[in-house]
Amino acid sequence: MAGFDRPLRIALFTYSTKPRGSVVHTLELAEALYHLGHDVCVYALDKDGFGFDRLLSVPHHLILSDSVDGDIEQLIHQRIQEFVDACDVQFSQISPYDIYHAQDCISANALAVLRDRGRLPHFVRTVHHIEAFNSPYLQACQERSIQLPNRCLCVSHYWQQELQQRYGIFAPRIINGVNLDRFSSIPNGTEIGLKQALGLTGNPVYLTVGGIEPRKNSLTLLQAFAAVLEHRPQAQLVIAGGATLFDYQAYRDRFFALVADCNIAVGQSLILPGIIADADLPALYRTADAFVFPSLKEGWGLVLLEAIAAGLPVLTANQLPFTEFLSAEQAQLVDPQSPSAIARAMLDMVEPSVRQALVQHSQAVCQQYTWSASAMMHLAHYRSVLSANS
Structure with a gap:
């Protein structure tokens, strides 16, 4: 040795x-x-x-x-x-x-x-x-x-x-x-320009990173967001990313059929910027009010740590591996198969008192990893x- x-x-x-x-x-x-x-x-x-x-x-x-x-x-x-x-x-x-x-x-x-x-x-x-x-x-x-x-x-x-x-x-x-030199809640001056470029005018703005695909649970998240819009019609959902080897066209077709059925306006309520430049990703987190990630299968969930480091409240599935490093005090843990449960949590997590508590309790996670x-x-x-x- x-x-x-x-x-x-x-x-x-x-x-x-x-x-x-x-x-x-x-x-x-x-x-x-x-x-x-x-x-x-x-x-x-x-x-x-x-x-x-x-x-x-x-x-x-x-x-x-x-x-x-x-x-x-x-x-x-x-x-x-x-x-x-x-x-x-x-x-x-x-x-x-x-x-x-x-x-x-x-x-x-x-x-x-x-x-x-x-x-x-x-x-x-x-x-x-x-x-x-x-x-x-x-x-x-x-x-x-x-x-x-x-x-x-x-x-x-x-x-x-x-x-x-x-x-x-x-x-x-x-x-x-998580790289705390890259991801933090401190603005770097590019946030306003990025919001304008992507059309982020919503209140609140929900962000997820990973694209539209089955294991990201995109269809169920969309159903939840449709319910959120009934209570918060000015809300926006940003689905960033999406580079993958696999062709999920059939799943994407179902996703956009549901977008049409729910009368969700792409480019207004639903923002699909695709792959975000690496230099813009930290600022993108800071343009959002909450991070939503009810994924069905992940190795870990690096984006959750990045969102927490950026000062966002986070939502994820109440299952492993997420519950290995996040507690109910640190994240909105939801049944990923339930659109109604996800919608309720999305509405709750942007309430000032809930948001503050989630952010406060989750910050210690970044120091552990x-x-x-x-x-x-x-x-x-x-x-x-x-x-x-x-």
């Missing part, structure tokens, strides 16, 4: 440059490891050639992803192969890293191939959550990405238990964090992997 007390050379792999949860986790972890004195490089698939929407202190190697004429199975197959092809060449030409760490199913499958080819000795994977795929091919990819790593890590007790029960794998839990602490936990497991394979 002592031989690995030196700074480590660490390669982190993520499937995208778009700001999804596991991608944000990768970048924040990379920065935290770098600031602790380690040599870190991020490898990422880059679909549009624009790279990450933020400046990084750490080196990063972008692998341009080609378009795919085919279904999701062909897309996943090609994305894995793009990782393999690019890294197979590079890893044969450079001195090896100490740690190769995949943050998703795609990069984990690629690292398994590269390990079989002798390009790397071992690899680690973080399991953020487990999907339920109907496709045998996608399910097999997921199974391999969990069963083949030399060590799996996870981000919540809930997924730790799921990995133990489903696969017989003990995956140490590593905390997520830092990227520096997460990086230290990762390093302990990295060194354990190195020791076990030395």
Whole structure:
């Protein structure tokens, strides 16, 4: 173990440059490891050639992803192969890293191939959550990405238990964090311009981040918002984000059919700005009055920590993993299957006394979850992997 007390050379792999949860986790972890004195490089698939929407202190190697004429199975197959092809060449030409760490199913499958080819000795994977795929091919990819790593890590007790029960794998839990240098309640002067650009004139303004998709529970949230409008007709719901590998067009069609049935005006009551520039995201939180996130399945819920750091009251599902780090004093915890329960909580949480209490009680959560602490936990497991394979 002592031989690995030196700074480590660490390669982190993520499937995208778009700001999804596991991608944000990768970048924040990379920065935290770098600031602790380690040599870190991020490898990422880059679909549009624009790279990450933020400046990084750490080196990063972008692998341009080609378009795919085919279904999701062909897309996943090609994305894995793009990782393999690019890294197979590079890893044969450079001195090896100490740690190769995949943050998703795609990069984990690629690292398994590269390990079989002798390009790397071992690899680690973080399991953020487990999907339920109907496709045998996608399910097999997921199974391999969990069963083949030399060590799996996870981000919540809930997924730790799921990995133990489903696969017989003990995956140490590593905390997520929130970057308090980026997310705070202190205005930076861009809020007014952002509100004007997005048309945020509502009272109140509810925000959610993650796009329109099944596990974000977008349909049920929309039903709840329709009920809110009956009591607060000036309210607005902002659904930001939405970058994903998967095509949720059928679900989106149902969503917009419900928008029409409820006579909700897109661009007035419902604001859909799409992906928000990384530099604008902290200010976007500050333009809202409340954050609503009744998601059905998450690895953790990084956006909840970001919203709390920005000084917002938050609403989320009364289930794991959210209840691992949020209590009923710190968040509006609701039945995510009940539009009426969500609507009642949305109305309550913008009442001044309720809002103040939620914000006051939730602030301590941000101090418990830092990227520096997460990086230290990762390093302990990295060194354990190195020791076990030395």
